[in-house]
Amino acid sequence: MPRMSASAKEESHDRILTAAARLFRERGIEATSVADIMKAAGLTHGGFYRHFDSKQALVTAAFRRAVEELLSEAEAAPDREEAQARFLARYLSSEHVGDPGHGCPLIALGAEIARDDGPAQTEASSAMERMAALLATGEQDDVDPGLAMMALLLGAVSLARIAKSPELSAKMRAVGERGVDVLKSHWRD
């Protein structure tokens, strides 16, 4: 209940963001209350508005945070090829399928965000272009192959999560991997 040092405020702010980025992806935006997030951040719900103007503002910020989490690993790679490989392996991993809370926000929140076109949709749209650019064939500035792969990846993991049996879920991941190879070999010519 005290006033905290300036750095402590940033820490609280960061904990709220981290909690929101996880809970939104795990439970959905509508299903996650401000109180849920604040509790997960170790705070009480009343203090929320010292950090964000509204829940919608938090959604936008949490989406950006989630994108950063997802891309930071891949972008830390020494070269482009390695970055692509890391991104693909991570995206199609069983861990990614089984842990939406730390996975791609386009999958977990895409449908919900596409509905009300606010700042969150802008965020999501540019995230999608950023991921596609990462996957695109290096040479030209032809992002089409990257967009096609993103579509396949997003669809494969979405369906892998929907799949009732573990066998079908695993098959969806395998089919995604195979499909990416097919697309890649085609666009390489």
Added chain:
Amino acid sequence: MPRMSASAKEESHDRILTAAARLFRERGIEATSVADIMKAAGLTHGGFYRHFDSKQALVTAAFRRAVEELLSEAEAAPDREEAQARFLARYLSSEHVGDPGHGCPLIALGAEIARDDGPAQTEASSAMERMAALLATGEQDDVDPGLAMMALLLGAVSLARIAKSPELSAKMRAVGERGVDVLKSHWRD
């Protein structure tokens, strides 16, 4: 407020289902209240439980209805090839991207349904297998190509809806069409 004829009850039941199938896909499950649905069906919210045990039960039934709506057109085709062509054209149409309320429920509700594995997830999982079977190469019982195409289609339309600009949205549809051709020509050998 009266007691209606037996056929009139079925009609009410059907109107509730139709309204639910549309509103759930348009606004999401959490964001759609029982009262919203009943109002859209021309009834008052209290009477809902004469037709369904719970909102969850309605979700399952509405999902099934949505799948039926989507597949009926394609499955009315004279032959398999024509059915596939119709399904693909419908799926990647701008109308489908712009009207989630009458589109594929796997896209609109997949993330929400994958979260709480109840009967709705069973429904969604079998819907996904059914669509994949429709798209699969006729010869063997190898559904893998069908699953790959479903992943690409679902991903492409999801991203087309997320895309902020109409240009990017149209490009996602074009990329989806192109990608399906690539996958198809590869698996045909």
Added chain:
DNA sequence: ATATTAAGATTACAATCATCATCCAAATGA
């Protein structure tokens, strides 16, 4: 040291939610 500031806690608010008990009237069966 004192005054000021502001982070977070507490509490409250007006809405909205899913669910249900009760009531009403029309359709059915005798």
Added chain:
DNA sequence: TCATTTGGATGATGATTGTAATCTTAATAT
């Protein structure tokens, strides 16, 4: 014709929601 049934309307339930005003207290500035 009359009693019974039942679809739907009405209204209430307790819970939960986003948002905000108020209070408390520690960190800062003077």
